[in-house]
Every structure is written in C-alpha cells, then in structure tokens.
Amino acid sequence: MRNHAYIAKPASVAELRVKSSRYGVPILFPPGRVKQAAFTFEGREYRLPMNREPDHAHGELRERPWKIVASGADAAGGAYVSAEFNIAEHPDMLAYFPHAACLRFTYRLKDGTLSLRGEIANHSGQTMPLSLGFHPYFAYTDGEASRVNVLIPAAAEWPLSADGFAAGEPKLSPLSAALRQGVAVSALPKYPGGSQLLSMEPGPQTCELQYEARGTRLVFDMGDKFPIHVLFTAPWADAVSLEPYTSIMNVFNEPFAAELSGAQGLPGGETFTFEWSIHIEPLEK
DSSP states (O other): OTTOOOBOOOSSHHHHHHSTTSSSOOEEBSOSEEGGGEEEETTEEEEOOOTBTTBEESBSTTTSOOEEEEEEEETTTEEEEEEEEEGGGOHHHHHHSOOOEEEEEEEEEETTEEEEEEEEEEOSSSOEEEOOEEOOOEEOOTTOGGGEEEEOOEEEEOOBOTTSSBOSOOBOOHHHHHHTTOEEGGGSOOOGGGEEEEEEOSSSEEEEEEETTTTEEEEEEEETSOOEEEEEEOTTSSEEEEEEESSOTTGGGSOSOHHHHOOEEEOTTOEEEEEEEEEEEETTO
C-alpha cells in the first residue's frame, strides 16, 4: 500500500514452502510449542509429531493443502475465498488428534481491509482440546524500528522461563502498562525466544502499529476470542508479530486456571467461531 509493505513476505514461493511459519499470517493449531510433543486432555493422552524436537510447534495446518469451497467478488462483499480443512480426511493427523473437526476459513479483501472469519466444527463424539492462534508478520524497513510504535491493550504480562514457557501467573508489569500507550519496536525488551506473553483486557481487542515515517497506522481488530497475545520480534526479518492466541502455548500441560490460561474444549457437535481484520489508515485519523 502506497509503495510500502506491511506484511512480510518471502523471497520466493519455494522459501515459503520450506519456512511456512516465518512469513505472512500463518495459522497455528496449536500455537507455540507443546513440551515433549505430548499432553493429556480429559484423561486422554495426545502424542503429536516432534516437528521441533523434542517438542511440537505450531501444528501442521499451514503446511497442509486446504480445499477451496467458494470464491468470488462483488460490490457488497469485496473479493473472497473460502477454504476447508477436514481432519477426518487426513488419517495421519487423525491418528494423533482423533477428532473429526472441520475448519472453514473465509478470507475477504474489501476497501483495503483484509478480514478472516473462521469456523471450527467438532463432528466427533468427544470434546476436543481447542487451542488456536495466528502469527502475522508486520513489516518495517531497515532503520525504521525506532519509528514504529506498538500499541496493545495488555492487562498483564506472564513471566517466562528460560525456554520461553509460562513460569507463573500474569501480573501488571512496566511493559504491559507501556504497551497501552505505545512502545517503539526498537525498545522492546529481549526476553527468551524474542517473545512477550500477555493477557488482554476482556472483550473485543484492537492493536495498532503506528508508522511515524509513513504517516500511517496498521489497525488489527482481533475480536473477542483471543484473550492471550504474543508479541514477537523476528530475528530473520524486519518484522514484528502481534499474535492473537485462544490460550497460552503448552496450555494443557500447565497448572494455571483456565480463566487465566485460556484452556478450553470444544464439545462434540458444537462450532467455535471467530473473526479478525487488518486495515491501514492515516496516522492522524
């Protein structure tokens, strides 16, 4: 937009295939890492592939083929594409995640706003563990980090262990307070793994990136289904990630209360819905 890139992209499609979690807006199901690639939910043990040994990281949905079920464009709704992923059609995934869940995501572009409306339907007869996130990479140019401010309505910050997992309950911190007013990307603290784990204020949430040199702001409306937020600075790109999560990572292995961690299940026959949108507007608006 206006000759500026706002979402980081790879040098080629081939690079994206190899490093699918490092560009664009990857789908995370589950988000983050699962310790030892295993967890227990409602008395059942789940053993996931060790795709980042010895752990499991970010799930496989971003790497698997989805089915396009609808696409088009019109004056009222803009351009759109709807895609589905049915776990029941992937026996290797069903072997370690035994729930016939179907995900349907509709991406839409209208009047400069990119939006996503998603549904996850549990067609199995058991409650399934639910943990979903997104990892958008918002780009800035070399030397621009000191003039890009991050605003997040954070309620508290989680302390992290040396390997980046939650190490205690979230508390108000200097960072969580500062993010409500705005912090330059260059001033973000260097925590383990380059991430900060935050709890958000309840209700619909909106984050911003203010690009002072460009005179624009990126507005990320995340809806009300993502009470956890990860703030991540990418070491391989000039990009910062504002990541909405339904729960903390490794959530089903952690001792924290569900109202803090976001741990939840999706009963059989029920559907989880969410939406988010991204748009650019003038900074002075």
